[in-house]
Amino acid sequence: MWSTSAWVLLCALSTFLGFVLSRRRPASPRHPAGLPDEATFATLHITALAAPSLRAGLTRDSARKAIRHLRTLLGVSAIAVTDADGVLAWDGAAGCHRDHAPEHARTVFSSGRPYVVAGDAIACDTPGCAIRGAAVVPLTVDGRVIGALAAYDTEVSAGLVRTVTEVARWVSGQLELAELDSSRRRAMEAETRALRAQISPHFVYNSLTTIASFVRTDPERARELLMDFADFTRHALRRGGDFTTLADELRCVDRYLLLERARFGERLRFTVRVAPEVLPVPVPFLCLQPLVENAIKHGIAATGGSGEVRVVVRDAGPEAHISVEDDGLGMDPGRARRLLDDDPCQGPGEGGIGLANVDVRLRQIYGEGYGLVVETALGAGTKIRLRVPKLPTR
Incomplete structure (x- = not known):
């Protein structure tokens, strides 16, 4: 299903395509206006070339990469992209007007509306300069003017103003998507930081206490456990990206299980x-260890007896299928739902260091169909399943 923002962008694209095509080639009996043809393909191709740069946000580098494609769309003598601090990029002839572009854009920053520059306001002292006007249109994100798109040509018609306005609307749509991408990344980074902060202090205390108990009786075992603890904390607290390999994640799980085995014994x-x-x-960072901790904490430790934790990772064609299962007490399905409904940013709750956190991150990264699946019942143990696509994630 298409989102509202996607429909808005599609409508804006369709509208400005009509204006751009009307400027690029007049209608003729052989090529009636509005029919798909080479010009339509060329216009769509140009927008596809400009879009990736704009999805990086409004920066000097992104403007420089996109501006040539934008000038080709508009078919004007020169074009400028500015922000509040000055010109980010310029393309075309009439470089004598480049230094005046921030002044031309100042009105749209204050009014938020398109502005036409003509007459004495566009005049220059360069002999032979053919520029006689400019259409300057705001670039907006969330209703805020963050930049301006200015098209310079030998004349400024109403059609040019409409065309520049629609192109600027499409550019603003790409910048909106860039802002959403940035917000999404910041949210995911915050959730990962929250997950690191939720590494159970009880686990740290119990691990160090267990290691200390072997110092006198079995120094070599204490040394091995201390190295396992160091490997685990290095992985859990590292400042890496949002992803790691499944091999690294399983290595972290292995170290965690060895430390817990030293505490629980047989x-x-x-x-x-x-x-x-x-x-x-590639898998999201710390996506398995919280599941194993949940299995030990709620499935085995709660019994006061013994139990088994099984981690199985299968190759399922385009996906890796992972399950973490215990043969402990199990739980009421309603309680399982509450574990997944915990606020992932509010610290450790009933779900230890973050079943909800893992569930939310999986859904954000891969889609709603990729959340955790919890199979449990009282007295029947608990099995948590997840799927991870094999394709690399950007």
Whole structure:
């Protein structure tokens, strides 16, 4: 289903395509206006070339990469993209007007409306300069004017003003999407930081206490456990990106299980079965360890007895299928829903260090169909399943 913003962008694109095509080639009996043809393809191709740069936001680099394509769309002598600090990029002849572009854009920053520059306001002392006017249109994000698009030509007609306005509307749409991408990245980074902050202090305390108990009786075992603890914390607290490989994530899980095994002794049994071909698959950082912690905390430790945790990773064609299962007490399905409904940014709740956090991040990255699936019942243990696409994620 298309979102409202997608429909708005599509309508804006359709509208300005009509204006651009009318400027690029007049209608003729052989090429009636409005029919798809080479000019339509060329215009769509140019917008596709400009879009990736604009999705990086309004910067000097993105404006410089996109401006040539925008001038080709408009078919004018020169074009400028400015922000509040000055000219970000200029393309075309009449460079004598480049330094005047910020002054020409000042009106649209204050009014938020298109502005036509003509007469004495556009005059210059350069012999042979053919520029006689400019159409300057605001670039907006969330209703804020963040820049201006100015088209310079030998004359400024009403058609040119409409065309520049529609192109600027399309550019603004791309900048809106860039802002959404940036907001999404910031939200994901905040959730990852929250997940790191939620690493259970009880786990840290219990691990160090367990290691200390071996210092006198079995120094070599204490040394090995201390190295396992160091490896685990290095992975959990690293300042990497949002993704790691499945191999690295499983290594973190292995270290966690070894530390918990040292604490529980023979009461905790675990098996890890992994299809080797999925080890390089990129996965969200800290997406498995919280599931294993949940299995130990709610499935085994709560019983006061013993139990087993099983981690299985299968190759499923375009996806890797992962399950974390325990044979503990299980829980009421309503309680399982509450674990997933915990606010992932409010610190550790009933779900330990973040079942909800993992669930939210999976859905944000891959789509609503990729959240956690919890299978449980009282007295029947708990199994948590997730799917991860093999395709690399940007």
